[in-house]
Amino acid sequence: MRVIAIDGPAGAGKSTVAREVSTATGLKYLDTGAMYRCVALAVQQSSTDPHNAEAVGRIARDVKVVIEEFGAQLNGTDVTELIRTHEINAIVSVIAAHTPVRDAMREQQRAWVAHHGGGVIEGRDIGTVVFPDAELKVFLTASPVVRAERRVQQNGGDIEVVASSIAERDHLDSTRLDSPLKPSADSVIVDSSNRTISEVVQEIVNHFAQVGHG
Numbered sequence: 001m002r003v004i005a006i007d008g009p010a011g012a013g014k015s016t017v018a019r020e021v022s023t024a025t026g027l028k029y030l031d032t033g034a035m036y037r038c039v040a041l042a043v044q045q046s047s048t049d050p051h052n053a054e055a056v057g058r059i060a061r062d063v064k065v066v067i068e069e070f071g072a073q074l075n076g077t078d079v080t081e082l083i084r085t086h087e088i089n090a091i092v093s094v095i096a097a098h099t100p101v102r103d104a105m106r107e108q109q110r111a112w113v114a115h116h117g118g119g120v121i122e123g124r125d126i127g128t129v130v131f132p133d134a135e136l137k138v139f140l141t142a143s144p145v146v147r148a149e150r151r152v153q154q155n156g157g158d159i160e161v162v163a164s165s166i167a168e169r170d171h172l173d174s175t176r177l178d179s180p181l182k183p184s185a186d187s188v189i190v191d192s193s194n195r196t197i198s199e200v201v202q203e204i205v206n207h208f209a210q211v212g213h214g
Contacts, residue, residue: 002027003133003134004134004138005121005122005137005138006021006122006138006204007128007139008138008139010166011142012140012147013150013197015033016197017140017192017197018121027120028120030109030121031122031123033092034083035067035108035109036095036105037088037092038063038065038072038083039056039063039101040091040095040096042059042063042074043056043095044091046059051094053099056101057103058100060105094172097172097176098178099177102179106129106130113131125181127139127183128179128183128184137184137188138187139183139188139189143191143193144163144166144170146194147166148163188204188207190204
């Protein structure tokens with residue numbers, strides 16, 4: 001299957017870049033982070049303790065999550081905006097660290113790719129765990145300052161508070177026992193700090209062409 005795996009930390013520009021790469025290559029796009037956010041919302045709505053791995057895992061297995069290019073549905077309801085709140089930001093890393101949750105989401109991610117015959121998949125463990133045989137693996141990053149500034153531009157807020165939140169998210173994602181955030185040995189490292197979206201997208205598309213799909 002034709003898979004471009006784009007991993008990286010919060011604020012690196014994964015979603016924007018992945019959508020553009022999808023358009024450029026004709027492959028479908030999947031935001032796996034939105035899947036975990038949907039689970040986090042279901043946990044919040046059910047007043048379940050996000051640290052309870054077993055209970056959260058049951059929710060992850062039971063919910064129906066549908067991720068579209070510019071939206072998300074949870075059990076048939078549009079939750080595109082609800083999954084992007086500060087409250088969800090505060091618990092999504094905790095929930096995503098639970099192995100039962102990751103197992104449930106990986107199963108859905110692989111089924112999605114099988115259904116679409118490939119895709120541009122972005123997340124945090126796509127190249128390392130979910131699709132280790134992806135044709136192209138990209139680790140998209142940017143400096144902490146740039147990532148914080150981008151989040152403030154997108155969602156508002158105090159730069160210091162946002163920077164602290166991103167640093168905490170980075171720590172949680174990179175130190176979790178199950179599939180920590182890290183580039184795979186064969187990833188292409190792309191730093192988007194001082195580059196335009198078009199430049200980053202073109203670099204990734206060029207790399208994809210080099211693996212035989214130009």
